[in-house]
Amino acid sequence: MQASTAKGPFDRPEWIFKTKLDGYRAIAVIDSAGKARIWSRNHLPLEPKFPTIGAAVNQLSLRSTILDGEIVALDAEGIPRFQLLQQWQKRPTAPVAYVLFDLLWDNLRDLTGKSVVQRPERLQETVTPVAGIQVGGYIERRGMELFQLAKDKGLEGIIAKRKSSVCWPGKRSPDWLKIKSRPQQEFVVGGFTEGKGSRKHFGALLLGAYRNGKLHYFGHSGTGFSEKGLADTIERFKPFFTDKPTVENPPKIPEKIQWVEPKLVCEVAYAEWTEDEQFRQTTFLGWRDDKTQNS
DSSP, rough: EEEEEOOSSOOOOTTEEEEEEEEEEEEEEEETTEEEEEEESSSSBBBTEEEEEEHHHHTTTTOSEEEEEEEBBBOTTTOOOOHHHHHHOOOOOOOEEEEEHHHHHHHHTTTTTSTTHHHHHHHHOOOOOOOOOOEEEOOEEOHHEEEEEEEHHOOOOEEEEETTTOOOOOOEEEEEEEEOOOOOEEEEEEEEEEOOOTTTTTTTTEEEEEEEEEEEEEEOOOOOOOHHHHHHHHHHGGGGSSSSOOOSSSOOSSSOEEEEEEEEEEEEOSSSSSSTEEESSSSEEEEEETTTOOO
């Protein structure tokens, strides 16, 4: 089930609260022989990207079980950082972990009809953590306190879930709420501008999102890249170069634009969403290799 968006944090006794982890949402499907396959929310295989996580799940010795969680990369303080996760495959300088927060099936038993309190309890009983596997927890009542802690630590925000709610796979529900301490958004990249001065490779990404089946431009992002990141981005784009605009409303800017087919999705933080529907003060956080562009 997917969470709806709430305007701000709150304290209510009928809700539980947990930190929102900044990583790849991952579903582990373990067959009757104990072999695990790990999938993104968009049904992309993740164990080729994170073989150590696949190996760790196989060590849990579970059968006919489905686990839900988030693959994250941890900084020196144990805080999940999306940028570190992006770097991990090329430079595995930070430990990665699969943080479990839900148990959907347990040894052929469907648990989706159980509440969001009952399933984590069963998860704690079922899973004995091994290296690379953590079992997440939650707190009750103190949503505003947890939100402030998430903000202080630079986390994306928190998740609130109504205690009585059950899981409806693939559905978005008001019983699950995401409360962000910093606004960020996934965008489809439709092109990029040329670099200026000492800036090599490119200037800024052109960010788009789909409306009524058509890709619209909503702003650009040029910060958040290392020199190597700029070069790697160009290599990602080369197979998708095109001469035609890929957005319905091409920006009227003096810089030369290289259009690319809308195949790649990135995560961007921003300061403001303006009245004329443009994002301001954007920072590139990383590529969403766990997702494909959606119309």
